[in-house]
Amino acid sequence: MWISSALTRRDFLSRCLPANLAAAAGARLSRLRFAAAMGGGHALAPKPSHHPAKAKRLVFVFLTGGFSHVDTFDPKPALAASHGKPIPAFGLRPDEARSLPLLGSKFEFQACGKSGLAISELFPCLGAMADELCVIRSMHTDIVEHFQATLAMHTGSATVPLPSLGAWLSYGLGTLNANLPAYVVLAEHLPYAGAQVWDSSFLPGEHQGVRLLPGPRPVADLEAPARLVSLRQMEEVLLRDVDSAHFERRRSDSRLRARMTSFETARGMMREVPGVFDMSGESGRTLGAYGVVPGDNKSFAWQCLAARRLVERGVRVVELIDTGSHDNWDSHGDMETHRPKALRVDKALAALLGDLKERGLLEETLVAICTEFGRTPWSDGGNGKGRNHYAKAFSCLLSGAGVKGGMTHGATDEYGANIVLDPCHVHDYHATILHLMGLDHERLTYRYGGRDFRLTDVAGRVLNPILA
Amino acid sequence: MNTRACWEARGRQTFLGFGMALWMGLSLGVEAVASTNHWAFKPSRKPDVPTRFRASHAGSNPIDAFIFSTLQGQGMAPAGPAEPAVLLRRITFDLTGLPPTPEELGNFLKRPTEKAYAEVVERLLASPHYGERWGRHWMDVARYADTAGDNADYPVPEIRLYRDYIINAFNQDMPYDQFVEEQLAGDILAKRGPPDRHAERVVATGFLALSRRYGTGPFELWHLTLENTLETVSQAFLGLNLKCARCHDHKFDPATMRDYYGLYGIFASTEFPWAGSEEVQSKNFPRQKFVSLVPEAMAAPSLSAWQARLAALRSKIAQAEKLKPGDKPGEERWKKDLEALKQEFRILERPGSPADLPVAYAVQDGKAMDAFLQLRGEPGNHGPMVPRCAPNFLAGGGPLAIPDGTSGRLEFARWVTRPDNPLTARVMVNRIWQHHFGRGIVATPNNLGVRGDAPSHPELLDYLASRFVEGGWSVKAVHRLIVSSKTYRMSSGKAPANHSRDPSNRYYSSFERRRLEAEEIRDAMLFASGGLDLTRPGGHPFPPPEKWTWTQHKPFKDCYESSHRSVYLMTQRLQRHPFMGLFDGPDTNSSTEARRVSTVPQQALFALNNAFVENQARLLARRVLASTASEREKLRELCSRAWGRFPTQPEELLFRDWIGRAAASLKDSAGANGGAVEEAWTGLARVVLISNEFMYVD
Structure with a gap:
């Protein structure tokens, strides 16, 4: 290590000055080196991965409500052919056996890209990016309630809240930029299970996701009150001294250190966040690609662009949650209601992938697009146009660093009811994401209450065939 | 739409690995224990206090005997006593939140x-701030809120009376059985x-009305x-989660x-108030079924006068509307008069009760009936009728002798x-x-049932429960008993071995340091600055009911x-609430058993x-500067107001220098002499108020 051990944390922090984007690459690298040299001195300092990996960051896109696999990424011609045919089915739960009519998809599928990946008309723009996408068609989860399934997709636990995937990554890898949180969540509305989905649970508090609220003031209390800079700096030093002296006598309490770290992150945010959301420097072409119109500071397109800007600045995990616990993909009544939901996200997500690729960021950024569960191949009763929740099979996507594009993994039967090839449980999805980020899901553990906890509990297999 | 059925039903194992073992108390052997043998469903008996500890280590407090004997069994030594200043700050926040x-x-x-x-303990227990x-702890359990929770979230101005009732009950040490x-x-x-x-x-009964x-x-x-009613009733009073049985x-x-629908019938036989909602307002229905605070006979004259007045106005409006152009006192005048009549009607009608009759957001008995079992929890899917009863699986549970025509509450x-x-x-x-130690003896206070945590000290829990009942539920x-124990007065310093x-300090080998709760943070800052109004306020400044037009789109x-x-x-x-939300305030929709x-x-x-912080820091600085005392004295005041202790000598030097x-x-940059001193003290006050020492109680 070229850096002297006499480097103090204050030095480290004072050098973490706002990223001047012109000099960003160099500055980021040197900051990284400082941070690495700091080792454990900073709770969010980067840590070595378990194995070399392409992916340095994750963009985790969660589409709330359960999008239907057979209407989006898993075409079922046989289902359309048997439309209306009653089959032994069930409503919300397998123990509610009854006969329900099969419901063919009303959405056309097209072979997209050079790979010919089949994607429905709901996602024409993502379709154009097909060669970057790996569609896992054999996802399954355990519980068909939104709340629990959403929690499972985020924490691996459908029951009690445990640390979120983003929190595990922050804990496992640290951050690339100490001036921003390691894990940022852009969510206009609260999802099912609320803030638990980005919580750090028993992991130290600094790994908790920080929710930024799309809108004019994504972060409250960001501007310092009018005060002389000299006094503000003196206060900063005094607070650190007072808290450090207090902590010295209470070293076993990591919460105290977490709160001290939160002030450092907060000051970093004061410097860097305004720049993140100042999109005046974006070209008209970029804005147009995402679909951000002048004055927009809230739309999903805006959020996707903000995600790229956060990734660019070294945020380890950026999560995008498209809608909240109502008015989402939960199309019980009519699959037609998928259309506006898809329209809202398709162009922006495709633009995000394209933009990351163009800037060379996709080579070190993993993008996961997922939902909590799928929807039944049969209709949900009623008027027969909608679908119920379905945990036995659904589709999720991976794209970017370390992932083969233009491929599918796993398969379901002719109706999309049962997995017939290479099942992928939520734990497997998580294990694969961790692997792609350089972490072994069996070695990423945290000892709590006398036990080693993992994101994948006692399960999880890496999907080797999709690794590039 | 999807039902709110329980995941437990599916009994899936994949997510239920060792995480569950810890969290759900499988160490208790949930699946093995026949559930009716569950410890909490059997009557508690008063265990003997471990005698070995009675005289020696523990002094006379039985809590110490239980705690120290377990600690010794674990091979851990208890921490020494807390410093006096630490103890004073701990007990004062603990009992009064200040x-x-x-x-x-x-x-x-x-x-x-x-x-x-x-x-000190007696002074704090006698303080109105104790309640x-x-x-507030009870309000968490009772999912207290000032609005109803309908799609437009209508306000309930009267519910503050229930809040005040709770505070008074604690201050008066109302026997808990009476409180329930x-x-x-x-x-x-x-x-x-x-x-x-x-x-x-x-x-x-605002407790029930708040559903x-x-x-x-x-x-x-x-x-x-009603599900929310049952859930809250069973969690709050019985520590049971009955949700699955729906x-x-x-x-x-x-x-x-x-069991579920036996209880359901009791509350289905109860009449709840309706605070208003989008549809109620648009269709000109007033708020409904609020309960008079005076006995029926005394309320009757006011009610009938009000109804008569409404009827009279209604007919006057109808007459005015029917006026032919020739009979009108001029178009403009007619419009104005009619609008005045309508406004008078709205002001009278919208509150839902006469202005001179005080009412509460409370419940009363309605039409008494047993409930049908709802198959799969679907209200339209009737199973057999279930007689109203108390949970059968509990000792002493089963049918209740309910007089005809009453709910059975x-x-x-x-x-x-x-x-x-x-x-x-x-x-x-x-x-x-x-609330004294940061975690219950059972760490899931709303769930002592088979899927709750096992108690860390079952005998101590039973001992305290028996003493509670014997002592008239005081x-x-x-x-x-608790705060006089050595266990409560231990230092929060942790021995590394322990x-x-x-x-997680399950065995209480030291006192568990805690962060102030949201209310304490705000109150303590205001208290330090001298800006806290310690009186009880009146009603919230809601707009008057005649102006209520909220909808689900504009709640x-x-x-x-x-x-x-x-x-x-x-x-x-x-x-x-933005502040409460930021600092982990309670869920106002369902019972909060513990703050995160x-x-x-x-x-x-x-x-x-x-x-807010800026203002309190400035007020604190001004308050300290207003005294004529020496700078040393000023520093002592500043520190003690924020930290509950006087500064050490090195701190004093550091702060004076700073x-x-x-x-x-x-002075150099601003050139403002008097201002510079206040600014500097404000800066120091700000640092002290946002430091870890302020935020945490040892």
């Missing part, structure tokens, strides 16, 4: 004896007299509201659908408070313990400034930049 004053600190430090400590702190009975059946008890307790007993409302029309999705009988849980309440009810006393002493007596053996959403204690802040259901503690940079941003340098730097 810090000690410099005078109280100075007095205690002069003679920090057993006797002086006992006097504001401990009442009044919240479940106060309206029925009120009718039996005496008249001077009529109003507050009616108000007490979450859904939808846009009156009494829409009523089964969900839809199915459970393999491992003894609560069956018959009183009989249920009396069953809950029977001294041999196995749960009621355990649940409450566990809550009291929880909550303050339990406080006295920390590695027992990182009621407001946040009122206040300088009163945080327990009195207006809190909503569909919107989180998060540490996020937004909290630090609030500390650094929010005008102030000198800060003032000098300000």
Whole structure:
């Protein structure tokens, strides 16, 4: 290590000055080196991965409500052919056996890209990016309630809240930029299970996701009150001294250190966040690609662009949650209601992938697009146009660093009811994401209450065939 | 739409690996234990105090005997006693949610004896601020909010009476059995007299009235509201989670659908108030079924006068509307008169009751009936009728002797408070313990059932429960017992060996440091600055009912400034209060058994930049500077107001030096002499108020 051990944390922090984007690459690298040299001195300092990996960051896109696999990424011609045919089915739960009519998809599928990946008309723009996408068609989860399934997709636990995937990554890898949180969540509305989905649970508090609220003031209390800079700096030093002296006598309490770290992150945010959301420097072409119109500071397109800007600045995990616990993909009544939901996200997500690729960021950024569960191949009763929740099979996507594009993994039967090839449980999805980020899901553990906890509990297999 | 069925039913194992083993108390052997043998469903007996410890280590407090004997069994030594200043700050926040004053600190430090400590405890228990702190704990459990939770989140101005009832009950040390009975059946008890307790007993049923409302029309999705009632009643008083039994009988849980719908009938026979909602307003229905605070006979004249007045106005309006052009006193005049009549009508009608008749958001008996079992929890899918009863699987549970034509709430309440009810006393002493030590003896205070955590000290829990009942259900007596123990007065310093053996401090080898709760943070800052109004405020400044037009698209959403204690802040259901939300305030929609503690940079941003903190720091600085005392004295005041202790000598030097340098730097740049000193002290006050030492109680 070229850096002297006499480097103090204050030095480290004072050098973490706002990223001047012109000099960003160099500055980021040197900051990284400082941070690495700091080792454990900073709770969010980067840590070595378990194995070399392409992916340095994750963009985790969660589409709330359960999008239907057979209407989006898993075409079922046989289902359309048997439309209306009653089959032994069930409503919300397998123990509610009854006969329900099969419901063919009303959405056309097209072979997209050079790979010919089949994607429905709901996602024409993502379709154009097909060669970057790996569609896992054999996802399954355990519980068909939104709340629990959403929690499972985020924490691996459908029951009690445990640390979120983003929190595990922050804990496992640290951050690339100490001036921003390691894990940022852009969510206009609260999802099912609320803030638990980005919580750090028993992991130290600094790994908790920080929710930024799309809108004019994504972060409250960001501007310092009018005060002389000299006094503000003196206060900063005094607070650190007072808290450090207090902590010295209470070293076993990591919460105290977490709160001290939160002030450092907060000051970093004061410097860097305004720049993140100042999109005046974006070209008209970029804005147009995402679909951000002048004055927009809230739309999903805006959020996707903000995600790229956060990734660019070294945020380890950026999560995008498209809608909240109502008015989402939960199309019980009519699959037609998928259309506006898809329209809202398709162009922006495709633009995000394209933009990351163009800037060379996709080579070190993993993008996961997922939902909590799928929807039944049969209709949900009623008027027969909608679908119920379905945990036995659904589709999720991976794209970017370390992932083969233009491929599918796993398969379901002719109706999309049962997995017939290479099942992928939520734990497997998580294990694969961790692997792609350089972490072994069996070695990423945290000892709590006398036990080693993992994101994948006692399960999880890496999907080797999709690794590039 | 999807039902809210339980995941437990599916009994899936994949997600239930060792995480579950820890969290769900499988160490208890949930699946192996026949559920009716579950410890908490059997009557508690008073265990013997471990004798070995009675005389020696533990002194005379039985709590220490239980705690220290377990610690010894684990091979851990208890921490030494806390410093007097630490103890004073701990007990003062603990019992009142406020810090000690410099005078109280100075007095205690002069003679920090057993006797002086006992006097401090008595002073705090007698303080009106005790009820504001401990009442707030109960408000968490009761999912207290100032709005109804319907799609437009209509305000309920009257519910503050229930809040005040809770605070008063704790301050008066109302026997807990009476507190429970009044919240479940106060309206029925009120009718039996005496008249001077009529109003507050009616108000007490605000606990039930607070059940979450859904939808846009009156009494829409009523089964969900009753689900919230049952959930809260069973969690709050019995520490039971009956939710699963709404839809199915459970393999491992003894609560069956018959238990659920037996209880359901009791509340389905109860008439709830309706605070308003989108549809109610648009269709000109007033608020409905609020309960009079005066006995029926006394209310009748006012009610009938009001109805007569409404009828008269209604016909006057109808007449005016029918006027032919020739009979009108001129078009403009006619329009104006008609609008005046309508406005008069609205003002009279919209509150839903006569202006001179005080009412409460409370319940009363409705049409008495048993409920149908709802198959799969679907209200339209009727199974057999279930007679109203108390949960059959509990010792002493089963059918209730309900007089004809009544809901059975009183009989249920009396069953809950029977001294041999196995749960009621355990649940409450566990809550009291929880708020003294940061975690209950059972760490899931709303769930002592088979899927709750196992108690860390089962015998101590039973001992406390027995003492509680024997002592006439006095909550303050339990406080006295707990805070006089050595266990409570231990230092929060952790021996490294203990920390590695027992990182979550389940065995209480030291006192568990805690972050201040949201209310305490705000109150303590205001208290330090001198800006806290310690009186009880009146009603919230809601707009008058005739102006209420909220809809689901434009729901009621407001946040009122206040300088009163945080327990009195207006809190909503569909919107989180920004401050309470930021610092982990309670869920206002369902019972909160324990506050979470998060540490996020937004909290630090609030500390650094929010005008509230800025103002309190400035006021504190001015307050300190206003005295003529020496700089040393000023520093002592500043530190003691924020930290509950006087500064050490090195700190004093550091701060004096800092102030000198800060003032000098300000003088240089600003050229404002007097201002520079205040600015410097404000800077110091700000640092002290946002430091970890302020935020945490040792």
